[in-house]
Amino acid sequence: xxxxxxxxxxxxxxxxxxxxxxxxxxxxxxxxxxxxxxxxxxxxxxxxxxxxxxxxxxxxxxxxxxxxxxxxxxxxxxxxxxxxxxxxxxxxxxx
Amino acid sequence: xxxxxxxxxxxxxxxxxxxxxxxxxxxxxxxxxxxxxxxxxxxxxxxxxxxxxxxxxxxxxxxxxxxxxxxxxxxxxxxxxxxxxxxxxxxxxxxxxxxxxxxxxxxxxxxxxxxxxxxxxxxxxxxxxxxxxxxxxxxxxxxxxxxxxxxxxxxxxxxxxxxxxxxxxxxxxxxxxxxxxxxxxxxxxxxxxxxxxxxxxxxxxxxxxxxxxxxxxxxxxxxxxxxxxxxxxxxxxxxxxxxxxxxxxxxxxxxxxxxxxxxxxxxxxxxxxxxxxxxxxxxxxxxxxxxxxxxxxxxxxxxxxxxxxxxxxxxxxxxxxxxxxxxxxxxxxxxxxxxxxxxxxxxxxxxxxxxxxxxxxxxxxxxxxxxxxxxxxxxxxxxxxxxxxxxxx
Numbered sequence: 001x002x003x004x005x006x007x008x009x010x011x012x013x014x015x016x017x018x019x020x021x022x023x024x025x026x027x028x029x030x031x032x033x034x035x036x037x038x039x040x041x042x043x044x045x046x047x048x049x050x051x052x053x054x055x056x057x058x059x060x061x062x063x064x065x066x067x068x069x070x071x072x073x074x075x076x077x078x079x080x081x082x083x084x085x086x087x088x089x090x091x092x093x094x095x
Numbered sequence: 096x097x098x099x100x101x102x103x104x105x106x107x108x109x110x111x112x113x114x115x116x117x118x119x120x121x122x123x124x125x126x127x128x129x130x131x132x133x134x135x136x137x138x139x140x141x142x143x144x145x146x147x148x149x150x151x152x153x154x155x156x157x158x159x160x161x162x163x164x165x166x167x168x169x170x171x172x173x174x175x176x177x178x179x180x181x182x183x184x185x186x187x188x189x190x191x192x193x194x195x196x197x198x199x200x201x202x203x204x205x206x207x208x209x210x211x212x213x214x215x216x217x218x219x220x221x222x223x224x225x226x227x228x229x230x231x232x233x234x235x236x237x238x239x240x241x242x243x244x245x246x247x248x249x250x251x252x253x254x255x256x257x258x259x260x261x262x263x264x265x266x267x268x269x270x271x272x273x274x275x276x277x278x279x280x281x282x283x284x285x286x287x288x289x290x291x292x293x294x295x296x297x298x299x300x301x302x303x304x305x306x307x308x309x310x311x312x313x314x315x316x317x318x319x320x321x322x323x324x325x326x327x328x329x330x331x332x333x334x335x336x337x338x339x340x341x342x343x344x345x346x347x348x349x350x351x352x353x354x355x356x357x358x359x360x361x362x363x364x365x366x367x368x369x370x371x372x373x374x375x376x377x378x379x380x381x382x383x384x385x386x387x388x389x390x391x392x393x394x395x396x397x398x399x400x401x402x403x404x405x406x407x408x409x410x411x412x413x414x415x416x417x418x419x420x421x422x423x424x425x426x427x428x429x430x431x432x433x434x435x436x437x438x439x440x441x442x443x444x445x446x447x448x449x450x451x452x453x454x455x456x457x458x459x460x461x462x463x464x465x466x467x468x469x470x471x472x473x474x475x476x477x478x479x480x481x482x483x484x485x486x487x488x
Contacts, residue, residue: 001311001312002312002315003315004314004315004316004318004319004322005319007315007316007318007319008293009194009255009292009293009323010192010193010194010195010255010293010304011192011193011306011308011316012193012293012302012303012304013302013303013306014293014300014302016301016302018303
């Protein structure tokens with residue numbers, strides 16, 4: 001851990017993207033499960049995710065990045081699903 | 096070349112702002128600071144300066160805008176007083192915690208309730224532990240000189256802290272005095288071109304201000320900030336030395352007036368020090384060995400230097416223009432007591448509260464204090480440790 005002599009003035013963080021080092025997945029109490037057959041690829045989940053934990057490759061939704069997903073459930077709430085069937089459901093995290 | 100003028104304290108400080116020409120100035124009017132920002136706003140409107148003047152809806156917003164502008168990488172100034180400073184209180188700690196060199200004159204005025212527009216020091220004293228450097232000023236000349244020096248102190252790369260310049264509301268801010276202005280070019284050269292540290296607008300080097308720091312690191316961050324204050328007195332003296340070269344006027348951490356051979360002494364801030372010095376001269380003419388100490392750098396407080404300057408006295412009265420409610424003493428008294436507490440030989444201290452809400456501090460008040468100090472020095476006995484003076488029973 002950093003000692004006080006290593007603190008930069010004003011605690012300004014000089015390294016861009018350093019938040020990646022803090023994996024917040026362990027905060028999760030509920031875990032989103034992606035149900036691919038109900039997914040219409042609208043990417044609303046990607047848009048709403050506050051932690052950039054919905055991965056997209058070549059315009060297609062991939063699975064969650066569980067290193068950073070805090071389980072807030074915004075994606076599941078916003079998901080329109082297909083014909084009334086949600087493509088994201090929240091399940092209790094199993095320890 | 097210096098120019099001798101007859102101006103109010105506010106006009107003098109507005110002129111210092113014009114000469115320094117900050118990049119951004121966000122402010123909200125409050126008596127008795129209003130005239131300062133009104134005059135500076137005229138300089139902006141008349142094209143005398145290129146400063147971006149941000150007229151906001153409150154002092155909380157004013158200081159918030161200053162924090163943003165300073166983090167972006169600009170030289171930033173504002174000014175306030177009393178309730179305005181109280182409203183900006185939350186942001187004071189953010190400015191100092193981010194180590195942003197914002198310069199802010201505080202035109203000392205009493206706090207509500209009861210509402211009052213006149214001078215006392217309760218506003219700035221309330222903010223004394225907010226991490227800002229505080230320079231206190233006896234008169235318009237000192238307010239002007241301290242404002243110019245404040246930019247150099249705040250922006251020093253070893254310091255990078257915000258600075259308040261305190262001067263007495265109405266007594267100094269609205270009274271016309273003879274003062275000497277420095278030449279515009281001389282001031283510009285003295286403050287120099289602004290060098291930002293970690294500017295947000297340097298987009299090639301992205302950075303983040305204001306991270307969440309919890310139990311694992313907060314204490315280290317505070318400890319590292321505490322270290323900076325140890326460097327401030329040295330920088331204040333270096334800047335004062337350079338300022339003397341261009342102005343001929345001397346500044347230190349405090350003013351010691353006829354103190355070296357004194358037996359009794361008065362400690363007092365700002366304009367009332369002038370009145371007290373006149374009375375001291377009268378007593379000196381009668382052979383009474385009395386002196387005065389007027390703090391200039393009040394935060395960080397130069398405990399060692401002040402203790403050394405006062406320890407030889409027999410009795411000292413600390414005059415506070417703000418009370419510390421709750422059975423405690425005035426804020427200045429507490430620091431003077433702390434400066435002296437570890438010396439074996441030290442003066443007897445008393446605390447007197449004066450001048451609240453603009454109540455005049457008259458020569459007879461200084462006389463009353465000096466008479467009492469003479470008795471204490473003679474008998475070694477204190478009747479009342481702390482009391483109000485100039486108050487009706």
